Amino acid sequence: MVDVMANWQAVQDRIAQAAQRSGRSPESIQVVAVTKGIPVEGIAPLIDSGIAAIGENRVQEALAKHAAAEWREKIEWHFIGHLQTNKVKQCLQVADLIHSVDSVRLLQEINRRAEAMGLEQVRVLLQVNVSGESTKFGFAPGELPKVLEEAVSCQRVAIQGLMTMAPYEEDPERTRPVFRELRLLGEKLEQKGFPHFEMKYLSMGMTNDFEIAVEEGANLLRIGSAIFGHR
Numbered sequence: 001m002v003d004v005m006a007n008w009q010a011v012q013d014r015i016a017q018a019a020q021r022s023g024r025s026p027e028s029i030q031v032v033a034v035t036k037g038i039p040v041e042g043i044a045p046l047i048d049s050g051i052a053a054i055g056e057n058r059v060q061e062a063l064a065k066h067a068a069a070e071w072r073e074k075i076e077w078h079f080i081g082h083l084q085t086n087k088v089k090q091c092l093q094v095a096d097l098i099h100s101v102d103s104v105r106l107l108q109e110i111n112r113r114a115e116a117m118g119l120e121q122v123r124v125l126l127q128v129n130v131s132g133e134s135t136k137f138g139f140a141p142g143e144l145p146k147v148l149e150e151a152v153s154c155q156r157v158a159i160q161g162l163m164t165m166a167p168y169e170e171d172p173e174r175t176r177p178v179f180r181e182l183r184l185l186g187e188k189l190e191q192k193g194f195p196h197f198e199m200k201y202l203s204m205g206m207t208n209d210f211e212i213a214v215e216e217g218a219n220l221l222r223i224g225s226a227i228f229g230h231r
Contacts (some may be wrong), residue, residue: 002229008046011210011226018214029214032078032099032203034224036061040068042228047071048129055099055222057081059090080163080203080222082137085109092117099163099203099222102127102137103134105151107157114156121156125203128185130178136165140187150195161188161201163220172209179204179216 016026021111032055035043043054043065053076056062062079076096083091083100088109091098101107101124114122122204126147129138139147164182166175182204190199203220205213210221 004042005045005049005227007227007229008049008051011223012050014211015214015221018211022215022217024214029219029221030146032080032220032222033157033227034080034206034222035065035228036081038222038228040065043069046070046227047074052076053078053096055080055224056063059083059087060170062094063090082218088113089117092119092122095202096123097160098124099220100137101125101159102139104147107147107151107154111154111156121157121158123158123160125161125201126159128162128182130164130181130185131167133167138164141181144185145192145194146190148189148192151197152195154196157196159197159220159222160201161203161205163201165206166204166209166213172212175209176212176216177212179218 015029019026019029028054032053033046033051035054036057055078058081062077066077077094078097078099079091079095080099083098083106085106092113110122127138128141130135130141162182164178166178169175183202186199186202201220202218203222205218205221207223207226209224213221
């Protein structure tokens with residue numbers, strides 16, 4: 001039997017220690033609990049224990065849980081999976097923040113749907129394929145200035161930062177250059193002052209490497225297995 005509450009406490013302790021090592025406040029770092037495959041009743045115990053956001057990978061699963069959860073208004077719902085343009089309308093019904101915008105076409109579709117649905121602003125992050133892995137989605141780092149220029153026409157979209165996934169490494173220390181590059185990239189882009197772009201969030205770090213991500217500046221951590229057990 002997985003003790004989810006004990007796991008959650010252990011995760012918070014590890015974040016606090018990593019924050020201390022890097023001279024940061026643990027309160028500046030938010031955990032997005034990755035709830036893929038976890039039923040509503042399995043998430044409920046966490047809601048009054050400091051979890052402020054949950055992250056879903058699939059639109060249909062997110063919609064079903066949102067409809068069933070009595071605590072739906074207490075937290076933010078983040079969409080963290082690959083988002084297809086034909087699922088944007090449904091995603092916007094529940095998502096408070098979309099982490100995984102990986103094409104200009106998707107940005108434009110989010111903008112179009114937001115306008116049609118009467119949404120003033122949709123908060124998103126741009127997914128960056130820092131490691132260059134062919135199996136991962138995301139913009140190449142060098143593409144971002146052009147993307148942000150094109151995004152100016154998307155008046156209903158607020159780009160609030162960047163997201164990446166590091167390669168899985170047995171030694172998490174090996175992920176450090178990926179996280180560092182994303183942070184430095186965000187700082188450079190922020191200095192250029194693009195409209196509709198605010199370097200508010202660095203979404204990086206998962207169960208295997210979140211402590212390294214904290215040390216490199218992450219303030220959104222996407223953690224599932226360390227809380228809910230391997231599944």
